[in-house]
Amino acid sequence: RKEVEQDPGPFNVPEGATVAFNCTYSNSASQSFFWYRQDCRKEPKLLMSVYSSGNEDGRFTAQLNRASQYISLLIRDSKLSDSATYLCVVRLGSSASKIIFGSGTRLSIRP
């Protein structure tokens, strides 16, 4: 079993739709959680950190469920520019090297 698992997609949704991704992690010692966005043939960029109480940044909402060991990302009112691959990232403790990346979920927004 992979340490961080994501549905690879692709998710193909119309502009304006709401879309949600989940990501599950296997190590209960995981302490920090993030969503990164990666455009085709580009580097990953931090989208948002995920806090225990859940957090929102504009159209994006992230949630953490420690009991079930998953994090989620909700995108409301999706835009064409949201088309990208979304990477779930989990950090174990405070180690500099224990950062695990999911394989990513591909999202395509159609007009």
Place this chain on the structure above:
Amino acid sequence: DAGITQSPRHKVTETGTPVTLRCHQTENHRYMYWYRQDPGHGLRLIHYSYGVKDTDKGEVSDGYSVSRSKTEDFLLTLESATSSQTSVYFCAISESTSGQASYEQYFGPGTRLTVT
């Protein structure tokens, strides 16, 4: 955007040749990382550095070595390139707060390496 550059951006090389990739940062961040990204896999850590001359192995370090003689430069060397090392290589940096690595990483634009 964080000041991170990678060179070369693209390279084609033959099996058995040594290859060195360079990562350069202008942010004065303490931590630097080398990852590779392959289809079906998340980014996988090759090596990382927590200071000048301080490096350690990651998950997929076999066949790779690194050096960091200055804060701003982190070099990745493929000692004898193999076809399995065909990949996209990303460098990343993060800052240190209270002696521990920051949670956020910033990535360079990547190097696309093909080993024939």
